[in-house]
Amino acid sequence: MTSPLKICDNYPLIEKNTLGLPSTARCYAEVNTIAELQSALTFAREKRLPVIPLGGGSNVVLGDFLNALVVHVNLKGRTVLSRDQDCVRVRAEAGENWHEFVLWSLSNEAYGLENLSLIPGAVGAAPIQNIGAYGVELKDSFVSLEAMNLESGLVEYFDRQNCGFGYRDSVFKREKRDQYIIVSVTLDLDATLKPNLGYGQLGDLVARRLGGRAPSAVDISQAVCDIRREKLPDPSEVGNAGSFFKNPEVSSSEMDRLKQAYPDIVAYPVGQNWKLAAGWLIDQSGLKGMREGAVGTYQYQALVLVNHGGATGQDVLSFSSMIQQKVNDKFGVLLEREPRVYMESPQAGLRS
Template sequence: MKIVENYSLQPLNTFGFDVSARYFGQAETVEDLRQAIGFAGEKKLLLIPLGGGSNVVLSDHLEALVLAVDLKGRSVVSQQNDQMLVQCRAGENWHEFVLWTLDNEAYGLENLSLIPGNVGAAPIQNIGAYGVEIKDVFHSLEALDIATGELRTFDRDDCQFGYRDSVFKNSLKDRFIITSVTFELSSVLEPKLGYGHLQNAVQKKAAGQSLTAKMISDVVCEIRSQKLPDPAVIGNAGSFFKNPVVPASVVDRLKQEFPDLVCFPFEGEWKLAAGWLIDQAGLKGFTMGQVGTYAKQALVLVNHGEGTPRELVALADHIRSTVLARFGVELEMEPRVY
């Protein structure tokens, strides 16, 4: 594997920030990963695995070895009755993988269409949309132990999935590099249409025809495209903040002052719509230098062209403090800041 110095990461982060790394490598095999771990250890450098660059905020210059995890391959591992085990290596693009599963009549990921990033990052974040999360369709994953260079298999319980959370963001943070993920899908479509606007749009799309997973995927893509900017056009990382989960007492308090509060039940508590909070705080379409919130969706932070990571972090801090002052609710960032 070739490792190069002073490498521009501008095309490798969806914010499009003009940042660079002291060293950069592209790993296409597990042996490449092991070589990179050894190199970083010898140089006493931080090792930063990079997937699609869609859930990170990178500093101006990283004194680190940034490693593009580019392991490729996808296959149907087994099929028994309706159950299908489908494996995908970490470097595959997530949306392209979703479309591949639909082409192979393996259903369950259609609600997660058009989420940016690569497959290897999906379990770390427990990505989710429209009533489906990774944990709902997850079977296992394989990951490389950075300390030992050994491969280890994790099942669903091992991953300790939570809302946009997993063990890889907590006790095992920075200790493993995910190499492949196996999903438990079905050859029989079981539509998940619990979100009213999704159900209405899907019914309109079907228009009396037999419902297909491709129809659901197409509708999800249409909705996301209307709400979220294309990173190729305007730099962004999708939803920047998690929807806060709060007890009922907080919802009761907020509804007294804000009767139109957007919230919904979630595992015995309530989930607030972070985008609504930011919008109501007067920050939708707000700009700070060359960064800002997206005019159509306050939950998305954007780079207007010449923005810097420092400006973006300052904007995020301003949004968090403003929302806290107005609602008494803490916002938590989704992307990782390096």
């Protein structure tokens, strides 16, 4: 007989989010099976509580008190489903650590995720954000996912088209928001390595290290890890949520205006538009390494907001709003936050 699901009241979340923000959940449950997740959702419906899923806690800003059931998704498992000369199909449960899953895939001679090494968080969050780095996005290898409907408790299937992937975006951040908890992800990876070294810094680093030797997937993964460690602070040492803002996209006419005013602006073409480097915009606004109270921008990467100790979720939001205003004042470009925001006020309730 299985033991009943444990629900904790007034549970502290400071150790459950990489920004290290002090937050308390009215109710909290860790779920290790589909049945436990269904039990948690039944509890939330009975208590009329909203549900907040939490994986690695690496892409959230939490308020002081969440009047909700916070569900830590701890579903585990990694499987090679099939293999032929071209493709290796793999499946991972939502609670698996993303970086460990990448390393596991490489050890199983399944390639394509090496550029996504060391991205913090859990597998279940990867499709929500359509995570990407160094010229690769999750959608490039995505086949499908399974997600539990919060209302019915039933597990539903989503293929790539159903997910509506965009730049750091999916239907789970838009029309399907707050309606599902992802429980597993299936990917098609390459049976032979096809190095993607188009991102300048990555290609240069690999070339310097290896000379004329062709890189292995592990070589590429290690180079990505080293670049990320050089640019991004370790959350165990300095609270942060990684890149805090999306790289904004502007039209060609808007790009012409910016280029005329700022000839050295960092940007690259995306179809008919241009993607701007948000970190460069923040840096050029004089905000790199800036600090207000306990919150600041990271001294080596302006795109990262850090908690120097004692910051609250509201502190982080206020600081990020100041950055948005300064960048907009200087460049006429509005930055969009990447992390999901969970705050509560008597008027608004949970919002983001």
